[in-house]
Amino acid sequence: MLDTRLDQTLTAFLAGDRRAAARLITVVENGGQQAEAVLEALYPRLAGVHRLGITGPPGVGKSTLVDSLVRHHRGHDHRVGVVAVDPTSPFTGGAVLGDRVRMGDLTTDPGVFIRSMATRGSLGGLARTTKEVVDVLEAFGLDTLIIETVGVGQTEMDIASTADTTVVVLSPESGDSIQAMKAGLMEAADVLVVNKSDRPGAGQMVRTLEADLHMRPASDWMPPVVQSIASRGEGLDALTAAIASHQDHLSTSGDLERRRRRRVQNEILAVLRDRLWRRAETDLADHLPTWTDRVASGEATPYAAARQLMARLLEDDG
Amino acid sequence: MLDTRLDQTLTAFLAGDRRAAARLITVVENGGQQAEAVLEALYPRLAGVHRLGITGPPGVGKSTLVDSLVRHHRGHDHRVGVVAVDPTSPFTGGAVLGDRVRMGDLTTDPGVFIRSMATRGSLGGLARTTKEVVDVLEAFGLDTLIIETVGVGQTEMDIASTADTTVVVLSPESGDSIQAMKAGLMEAADVLVVNKSDRPGAGQMVRTLEADLHMRPASDWMPPVVQSIASRGEGLDALTAAIASHQDHLSTSGDLERRRRRRVQNEILAVLRDRLWRRAETDLADHLPTWTDRVASGEATPYAAARQLMARLLEDDG
Numbered sequence: 318m319l320d321t322r323l324d325q326t327l328t329a330f331l332a333g334d335r336r337a338a339a340r341l342i343t344v345v346e347n348g349g350q351q352a353e354a355v356l357e358a359l360y361p362r363l364a365g366v367h368r369l370g371i372t373g374p375p376g377v378g379k380s381t382l383v384d385s386l387v388r389h390h391r392g393h394d395h396r397v398g399v400v401a402v403d404p405t406s407p408f409t410g411g412a413v414l415g416d417r418v419r420m421g422d423l424t425t426d427p428g429v430f431i432r433s434m435a436t437r438g439s440l441g442g443l444a445r446t447t448k449e450v451v452d453v454l455e456a457f458g459l460d461t462l463i464i465e466t467v468g469v470g471q472t473e474m475d476i477a478s479t480a481d482t483t484v485v486v487l488s489p490e491s492g493d494s495i496q497a498m499k500a501g502l503m504e505a506a507d508v509l510v511v512n513k514s515d516r517p518g519a520g521q522m523v524r525t526l527e528a529d530l531h532m533r534p535a536s537d538w539m540p541p542v543v544q545s546i547a548s549r550g551e552g553l554d555a556l557t558a559a560i561a562s563h564q565d566h567l568s569t570s571g572d573l574e575r576r577r578r579r580r581v582q583n584e585i586l587a588v589l590r591d592r593l594w595r596r597a598e599t600d601l602a603d604h605l606p607t608w609t610d611r612v613a614s615g616e617a618t619p620y621a622a623a624r625q626l627m628a629r630l631l632e633d634d635g
Numbered sequence: 636m637l638d639t640r641l642d643q644t645l646t647a648f649l650a651g652d653r654r655a656a657a658r659l660i661t662v663v664e665n666g667g668q669q670a671e672a673v674l675e676a677l678y679p680r681l682a683g684v685h686r687l688g689i690t691g692p693p694g695v696g697k698s699t700l701v702d703s704l705v706r707h708h709r710g711h712d713h714r715v716g717v718v719a720v721d722p723t724s725p726f727t728g729g730a731v732l733g734d735r736v737r738m739g740d741l742t743t744d745p746g747v748f749i750r751s752m753a754t755r756g757s758l759g760g761l762a763r764t765t766k767e768v769v770d771v772l773e774a775f776g777l778d779t780l781i782i783e784t785v786g787v788g789q790t791e792m793d794i795a796s797t798a799d800t801t802v803v804v805l806s807p808e809s810g811d812s813i814q815a816m817k818a819g820l821m822e823a824a825d826v827l828v829v830n831k832s833d834r835p836g837a838g839q840m841v842r843t844l845e846a847d848l849h850m851r852p853a854s855d856w857m858p859p860v861v862q863s864i865a866s867r868g869e870g871l872d873a874l875t876a877a878i879a880s881h882q883d884h885l886s887t888s889g890d891l892e893r894r895r896r897r898r899v900q901n902e903i904l905a906v907l908r909d910r911l912w913r914r915a916e917t918d919l920a921d922h923l924p925t926w927t928d929r930v931a932s933g934e935a936t937p938y939a940a941a942r943q944l945m946a947r948l949l950e951d952d953g
Contacts, residue, residue: 623906
């Protein structure tokens with residue numbers, strides 16, 4: 318399945334070569350058959366390392382918080398992987414990715430692996446690709462896995478579903494424009510952080526969030542609300558304690574197994590969907606333009622066209 | 636294809652019954668075979684009415700602007716359909732939908748049909764469902780179709796692709812937290828509006844946007860930047876002129892035909908994808924739990940499971 322060059326990269330990866338890891342991640346991001354071959358080869362090396370998701374609106378200090386968390390874990394000699402999902406575009410170029418520059422010394426620390434992913438292209442596939450990139454980092458032998466996403470739409474819900482524990486970060490200044498996003502964010506949260514807690518309104522925000530949380534459907538986990546000032550490293554102990562406590566809850570309640578089983582099922586279906594679709598695209602490439610013309614000219618409906626194309630697909634396959 | 640009750644609803648719909656229209660929209664939103672049957676029955680009634688998309692960050696005054704546009708069109712005796720895509724959640728309930736209450740007298744105007752759609756559930760399918768709901772409104776005989784979405788992620792790009800002309804609304808106060816979203820919004824824009832133009836910084840914002848627009852890849856349409864104060868109805872004439880000018884450009888440049896052909900092709904593929912997937916889910920329902928167990932217990936990889944399931948699917952079909 319793997320071509321020779323990819324096979325060599327894989328060997329280097331398993332020997333701990335960081336450049337090979339970066340290359341495999343690119344292959345996985347590009348998707349398709351090669352990605353599948355890489356992921357299949359790495360699959361047996363996944364050991365179930367805890368995955369932490371950090372999300373929240375732009376400007377609340379997520380990157381600074383992730384930065385502090387990484388330093389905290391390095392202090393315990395953990396090897397840390399960070400996948401940062403950044404919205405970007407041809408216009409802004411690397412503006413948001415530029416944040417990563419702050420991580421300065423961390424990027425040269427061999428115990429830290431940071432990868433930025435752009436959200437350009439299909440959002441639908443983003444949660445899946447993110448999960449797969451984290452799979453590569455886990456197979457690389459990292460002990461702590463952090464997924465950082467800008468939670469601006471409901472994407473955070475999908476991406477959150479790839480993490481075991483999702484931390485939602487807000488700040489007292491996130492303000493009104495955040496209202497519309499808050500619902501999705503609250504739903505995704507296992508732990509809530511009010512960062513920049515030295516700003517006015519922090520206490521009030523904690524109380525509001527706690528009141529909101531009581532309106533969630535009853536469950537045996539009540540997300541704690543933690544205050545932090547990430548830029549000064551304050552609140553880190555409370556945050557890591559809250560994360561550990563959620564991790565304990567996952568194991569003892571059976572939630573971890575349920576979440577992971579659901580994730581396995583989603584993954585099988587995603588691979589199946591991809592394969593089916595690749596097959597359909599190849600088999601139908603010659604016929605799609607003809608049917609597009611017929612529908613565009615009003616000779617057929619999209620539904621009739623799809624029926625004919627499907628019959629052809631199954632016939633070819635039979 | 637249509638069951639008797641649905642057939643009656645369709646007859647009522649074609650006679651102009653608004654409740655029947657609301658019911659058909661619900662059927663279409665729910666998806667599946669019934670949705671497909673309804674859309675197929677309505678397809679021949681689609682005449683290519685211009686579709687206007689209005690998007691932008693929360694709080695910039697989109698609803699007020701849409702409100703004014705609807706009144707403007709009513710003034711010209713057009714029958715107007717509005718599909719408003721609102722982010723919502725069990726927590727906030729109808730908080731955002733509540734905006735619609737402002738439309739007060741418009742909701743009882745028989746020449747106006749307003750439908751709110753929640754973004755709960757799969758975001759991936761949202762653009763498609765939105766397009767289909769607009770199809771129902773067009774088949775209902777409305778002359779002007781407006782799609783309003785809160786552009787907080789990159790969803791606006793997908794939804795924009797269902798409109799002929801996309802208007803992106805910003806306001807001088809949208810501020811920093813908007814930066815991360817702006818890139819996607821700018822890319823989607825055929826017309827830009829700086830609403831709340833009586834607020835400080837409006838002129839500066841227009842200049843910044845115009846400078847940003849010059850960094851877009853060259854194209855034969857340069858999106859105009861219009862200022863408005865929707866709450867006072869100011870700037871409406873400039874906005875409708877800009878929209879009309881884009882509409883002219885679409886026809887004369889051949890862009891309209893290209894966009895619509897692309898949309899037809901996407902629609903055929905979407906229907907095909909749905910059908911294939913429904914078939915797969917039905918055929919594989921009995922086997923998926925077994926394979927999920929095998930993968931969860933480490934006996935198989937998700938890739939091996941998908942291969943086996945795909946072989947079974949094609950065999951069953953052959």
